[in-house]
Amino acid sequence: MERKEFLKRGFSALGFAAIVSCSNNSIDPVETAETATGSTGSGGSCTITASETAGPFPTIVPGNYVLNDITSDRTGNKLTVKITIQNKNNSCTALAAALVDIWHCDATGNYSQYGGSGMQSTNYQKVNFLRGRQTTDANGLVTFTSIYPGWYSGRAPHIHVHIYNASGKSLLVTQIAFPEATSALVYAQGVYKSHGQADTTNARDNVFGDGVSTEMATVTGSVTTEFELTHTIVVSA
Amino acid sequence: MHRIIRLCYRKIIDSNSRQPWDVAVFNATHLEFYMQAQRMDPDGMFTTFQEFSTDEQQAEQLQYLTSAGAIGYIRQLNDIMPDIANTYEKLCLPFRNFKFEIIQSHIENKSQHRVAIWFYSEPITWIDTVGSQLLIAYGDHSESFRSGKEIETEMIELVPYLSISHINPVGTES
Numbered sequence: 500m501e502r503k504e505f506l507k508r509g510f511s512a513l514g515f516a517a518i519v520s521c522s523n524n525s526i527d528p529v530e531t532a533e534t535a536t537g538s539t540g541s542g543g544s545c546t547i548t549a550s551e552t553a554g555p556f557p558t559i560v561p562g563n564y565v566l567n568d569i570t571s572d573r574t575g576n577k578l579t580v581k582i583t584i585q586n587k588n589n590s591c592t593a594l595a596a597a598l599v600d601i602w603h604c605d606a607t608g609n610y611s612q613y614g615g616s617g618m619q620s621t622n623y624q625k626v627n628f629l630r631g632r633q634t635t636d637a638n639g640l641v642t643f644t645s646i647y648p649g650w651y652s653g654r655a656p657h658i659h660v661h662i663y664n665a666s667g668k669s670l671l672v673t674q675i676a677f678p679e680a681t682s683a684l685v686y687a688q689g690v691y692k693s694h695g696q697a698d699t700t701n702a703r704d705n706v707f708g709d710g711v712s713t714e715m716a717t718v719t720g721s722v723t724t725e726f727e728l729t730h731t732i733v734v735s736a
Numbered sequence: 737m738h739r740i741i742r743l744c745y746r747k748i749i750d751s752n753s754r755q756p757w758d759v760a761v762f763n764a765t766h767l768e769f770y771m772q773a774q775r776m777d778p779d780g781m782f783t784t785f786q787e788f789s790t791d792e793q794q795a796e797q798l799q800y801l802t803s804a805g806a807i808g809y810i811r812q813l814n815d816i817m818p819d820i821a822n823t824y825e826k827l828c829l830p831f832r833n834f835k836f837e838i839i840q841s842h843i844e845n846k847s848q849h850r851v852a853i854w855f856y857s858e859p860i861t862w863i864d865t866v867g868s869q870l871l872i873a874y875g876d877h878s879e880s881f882r883s884g885k886e887i888e889t890e891m892i893e894l895v896p897y898l899s900i901s902h903i904n905p906v907g908t909e910s
């Protein structure tokens with residue numbers, strides 16, 4: 500080892516011990532990918548350098564809405580939400596790579612924080628409960644893990660859905676309605692019970708009142724196990 | 737006389753930003769702004785952030801919702817402030833709180849997108865000022881000053897957009 504190199508390493512080790520909170524002064528968001536620095540040219544006798552994980556370097560991350568499990572700290576009956584997006588302009592086949600945002604209220608009818616210009620904490624997990632984003636797969640499907648939504652005065656139980664194409668252009672804003680008999684069973688028990696039964700039926704709801712034929716979800720399961728919601732949304736993409 | 741303070745660094749990110757982290761935040765927050773703007777304005781009446789800003793509550797919501805595009809990257813900083821280096825040119829300033837601001841944006845013209853992230857440091861002990869550098873120690877070292885214990889210190893240059901944002905009168909003792 501050359502003296503210069505030795506000194507460099509020696510000092511960096513010393514630096515680490517003395518200033519343990521310091522980090523490199525550049526944060527490069529790179530994809531975690533294997534890298535090979537050896538030559539693969541023909542006839543080479545060299546060996547490809549072993550790849551290492553990118554270590555402390557950050558990776559490209561999706562926005563923090565991108566979550567499979569949007570439950571956060573909320574409690575309630577588990578609900579798996581499976582939404583399939585179809586494209587009317589392509590013979591109603593699956594629309595892949597669409598961005599799907601969903602959001603709904605908790606068991607007592609509250610939404611997570613929606614605004615505010617104040618300070619935020621890097622520990623944000625609890626702020627954005629019951630909101631999430633997924634990208635549709637080749638079958639046009641997104642899957643979220645959540646809880647059965649509660650209700651708030653003047654509205655029938657619902658999940659909001661906003662569908663965008665891959666570049667973020669809005670395709671459709673809609674809502675998913677729930678079968679009233681299932682909601683009644685959920686709201687009679689557990690963390691939902693104290694809030695009581697929903698005060699607005701689908702028929703009297705100002706959003707679903709004009710008919711829920713394209714907005715009604717299929718919900719299977721029971722309060723003693725868990726629920727699964729399946730729904731297909733057709734957009735023009 | 738030492739004081740317990742917080743430093744705030746307002747980092748501006750726009751189409752001229754070239755650092756990979758900055759570019760990632762620029763792209764992610766513009767996409768999020770575009771998406772959230774369409775959600776708040778389904779009829780597509782507005783194109784710029786300024787137009788949304790005529791309604792203060794709406795502007796606040798849009799800033800908050802857009803910040804989600806940056807938070808994943810902010811967490812990747814591992815609670816160490818970007819750009820602000822000590823005399824050894826190492827990033828050292830711990831932070832846990834930040835504020836996200838849209839300065840200007842346009843849903844389609846990305847080159848107009850300009851945001852700022854305000855990074856607020858954790859409490860630090862400001863011991864002295866040497867030239868244009870603050871002599872500081874991380875955390876509240878008031879007790880060490882009372883007991884005469886040696887304190888590990890750091891020197892940080894007061895660069896543009898870095899300011900003392902908070903001072904704690906309780907910790908102000910000589």
